[in-house]
Amino acid sequence: QVQLVESGGGVVxxxxxxxxxxxxxxxxxxxxxxxxxxxxxxxxxxxxxxxxFDGSNKYYxxxxxxxxxxxxxxxxNTLYLQVNSLRPEDTAVYYCARDPGGNDxxxxxxxxxxxxxxx
Amino acid sequence: SYVLTxxxxxxxxxxxxxxxxxxxxxxxxxxxxxxxxxxxxSPVLVIYQDNERPSGIPExxxxxxxxxxxxxxxxxxxxxxxADYYCQAWDSSTAVVFGGGTKLTVx
Numbered sequence: 001q002v003q004l005v006e007s008g009g010g011v012v013x014x015x016x017x018x019x020x021x022x023x024x025x026x027x028x029x030x031x032x033x034x035x036x037x038x039x040x041x042x043x044x045x046x047x048x049x050x051x052x053f054d055g056s057n058k059y060y061x062x063x064x065x066x067x068x069x070x071x072x073x074x075x076x077n078t079l080y081l082q083v084n085s086l087r088p089e090d091t092a093v094y095y096c097a098r099d100p101g102g103n104d105x106x107x108x109x110x111x112x113x114x115x116x117x118x119x
Numbered sequence: 120s121y122v123l124t125x126x127x128x129x130x131x132x133x134x135x136x137x138x139x140x141x142x143x144x145x146x147x148x149x150x151x152x153x154x155x156x157x158x159x160x161s162p163v164l165v166i167y168q169d170n171e172r173p174s175g176i177p178e179x180x181x182x183x184x185x186x187x188x189x190x191x192x193x194x195x196x197x198x199x200x201x202a203d204y205y206c207q208a209w210d211s212s213t214a215v216v217f218g219g220g221t222k223l224t225v226x
Binding site: 104112 | 162
């Protein structure tokens with residue numbers, strides 16, 4: 001079955017960096033665009049970034065443009081989010097989500113990885 | 120930037136019909152999706168392309184979208200439907216947009 005497993009979260013000081021990973025299995029990863037979506041504690045969902053199936057196109061929310069970089073390694077079936085210059089307001093659970101293409105939605109989600117930015 | 124607006128909370132009695140709305144400028148001209156998120160869990164897609172149900176989603180979940188408002192309707196609401204519900208759409212300038220979420224309480 002389809003599985004998305006995020007990792008790489010943790011407690012980090014403001015200004016530091018992390019690389020989040022999302023390991024995909026149970027489907028042909030290289031056929032799908034992928035997204036990162038985050039959720040601050042007690043808050044709603046916020047879209048973060050999108051990468052096309054082959055990595056050639058990337059889009060970002062205005063709130064993360066610059067410090068965050070989305071990438072993928074189709075040979076490893078893995079999605080990444082490099083998060084730099086972290087601020088307390090970046091504290092959130094970060095989910096990876098699959099884009100089925102053509103349906104304008106996210107049909108599979110991972111369990112999320114928590115990033116806490118605190119001194 | 121594009122904004123989707125949802126009421127913060129909706130209450131319904133078991134067995135009754137719950138309606139959760141999502142408003143945005145000319146929302147009816149683009150597809151809307153809906154996600155259910157139970158406490159401590161990841162979101163689950165319940166409606167896509169305004170009114171399509173993914174496999175495994177009960178028939179009591181339905182959707183509509185016209186004008187400036189999309190609506191998620193849950194017929195014969197059950198206690199297990201108590202959750203947060205988020206609408207989502209695409210916008211040419213913002214890419215992906217989520218509504219602020221509606222907490223459904225089954226009394």
